[in-house]
Amino acid sequence: MSAPGTAPLQPLKGSQLALGTLGLSLAVFMNVLDSSIANVSIPAISGNMGVSPQQGTWVITSFSVANAISVPLTGWLTQRFGQVRLFITSILLFVISSWLCGMSPSIEILIAARVLQGAVAGPMIPLSQSLLLGSYPPAKSSMALALWGMTTLVAPIMGPLLGGWISDNYTWPWIFYINIPVGLFSAWVTWSLYRKRESAIRLVPIDKVGLALLVIWVGSLQLMLDKGKELDWFNSGEIIALTVVAAVGLIYFVIWELGEEHPVVDLSLFKGRNFSAGVVAISIGYGLFFGSLVIMPLWLQTQLSYTATEAGKVMAPVGVFAILLSPVIGKFLPKLDARRVATVAFSLFALVFYMRSKFTTDVDTMSLLIPTLIQGAAMSMFFIPLTSIILSGQAPHKIPAAAGLSNFVRIMCGGMGASIATTIWDSRSTLHHAQITEHTGSGNPAFGQTVQQLGQLGIPEPGAWAVIDRTISVQASTMAATDIFWISSIMFLMLIGLVWLTKPSKSSAPVDAGGAH
Structure with a gap:
């Protein structure tokens, strides 16, 4: 958003562009990582502080509530304080709040620090997107989105892995302390390169x-x-x-x-067909993806007896093709119709979830890995074209508000997807368990034979019933998980129609070179 009467700022070049991309991406990575890194550390935190795991979950809830509220405020805050100043302030406050989290002597102080951390984290993601777009020439805006997208793809996968490893090998405060050097480096890079590229400031009154x-x-x-x-x-x-x-x-x-x-939030953005259809498509798709991100590790650990590390290894390869293909997609997207690329992404997602809907209790590692690898390819074609569609045609001064609002809806749908997926999984597990149990009992020869065989192994009758019940529970939970995967597959195919409601948009024109300024 250039000041009135001034020429748009020129894109960065060479080492400055590389360093700027790294600094902005690290801030996003740190932010997204922190939304998931605490999940696997809750038992360690609650045990150390002498509270129940249920009370410990407020460490996650407090961050997500504060973050969800602050993200859509990005547009208004940017006008009031300037995007560079706001971005750097957010990073420094995030570093301070991370230090406070690690130093917290009680659960109450930790939750308060997490509220602060979530609140100041809100503007970081949309502003990093906006600053990065303004650093690249218009023809390479897709490459900027690709590099930005890689961090948002990998961080949710790395969070549980890194959180578990730190909790196992060090102490839980270090899941917060690791933000300090990363945040300080990102703030220094951003200040060094972007302090003279500040956006115009308007003293807009606050909508109380x-x-x-x-x-x-x-x-x-x-x-x-x-x-x-x-x-x-x-x-x-x-x-x-x-x-x-x-x-x-x-x-x-x-x-x-x-x-x-x-x-305080510019809802007029939804009047644009590309913005509204693009936001709905990316948000529902992200909700389906995030739901599976919760269900898969839970199913592997609670039903198939995978350790947290083993489950993480099964999920981690999703980042392989996402990282390898994102720059390629970014390079060629300007020559393609973004809607076609998004269609391929949704088709691949549908294939991935269809393959997962065929999982059984004796699924082997390779069968788990193949759809995970394909999902990485789908993800590389998911964020970039849809973000390009959402931001296409937006006036330069509207970019921070559009990025903030679209990220807010996407993050909110991610939380909804996780909640809905776990609820459906529980209810469908109970239903399948009841249906399978109907075929057990003394009237079923196979059941009686199984109890007899277990008895011959020295297991008393009550113990044999417990073994059979556990087997039924595993089968029921697996069937419930595959139900969710099948429904997700169908929904991804339906989302293709939503993508084609948008107007044709070549990615070379989502924003101009000064679009973020």
Whole structure:
């Protein structure tokens, strides 16, 4: 967003461009990593602080609630403070809050530090996207998006792996301390290269009512999603109350923002067909992907007796093709119709989930790895073209707001996807368990024969029943997981139609060289 009457800033070149890309990408990697790195460390944290694992999950919930609220504020904050100043301030506050997390002597202080960490992390992802686009020439904007996308693809996979390794080999505070050197380096690089590329600042008045409504409905929705499974969803009065507050708050928020002269979130962006269809497509697709990212390791560990490290190794190869192919896609995308590339991505996702829907309890490692590798290829063609479609045709000064709003919806759908997937998995597991159990009992010869065979091995009858029940549970959970994979496959095919509602857009024109300024 160039200041009025000034020429757009020129793209960076050579070593400055490489260093700028590295600095911005590291900030994103640190941010996304921190949203998932604590997940596997909850037992260690709660045990060390003498609280229950349920109380420990607030370490995750507090971060996600604060983060979800602050992401859509990026557009307004950028106008008020400037995108470079805001980005560097976010990084430095993130470093300080990470240090506070590691130093926390009690669960209450840790949760407070995580709230701060989530709140200041909000603007980092959309602003890194915006700054990176402004660093590259218009013809290479797809390459910028490809390099940015690689970090958002790999970090969610690395989080649980790195978190588990640190918790096993060191102490849990180090999952937060590792942010300090990374954040300081990123802040230094950004300040060195971008301090003279600040965006224009407008003293826009704060929309206090809109901000309050945003906090109310997003906070209520995020709490409902995070606590729904633990509180048995709508059998809980607390969940029902949170749902009502979120729904009413959202309705009032939309009405207020559409009539506000200086809205805290620019909902007028949804008037654009490319923005609205692109955001819905990338958000639902990300929700389906994130749901599987939760279900797969849980299924492998709780049902197939994989260790956390082994499950991580099965999931990790998703990053191989994502990293290798992202620069290639970025290079050739300007010559292609972004809708066609996105169609290939959704088709590959559908194939991946169809292959997973055929998994059985005796699935071998190679059968697990093949769809994971293919998914990496799909991911390399997922973020880049859809982000290009979403940002295409946006006025330069709207880029931070558009990036912030699209990332907010995507992150929110990721959380919803995880909650919905785990809930469906539990309910379908119970259903399949009941259906299989109907065929057991004294009236079933095969059941009686199995009990007799186990008895011959020295297992008493109650023990034999427990062994059979465990076998049924594993089978039921596997069937439930494959149900989710099959549904996801169908939904990915349906999303292709949504992609083709957008207007043709060559990726060379999502933004101009000064688009981020």
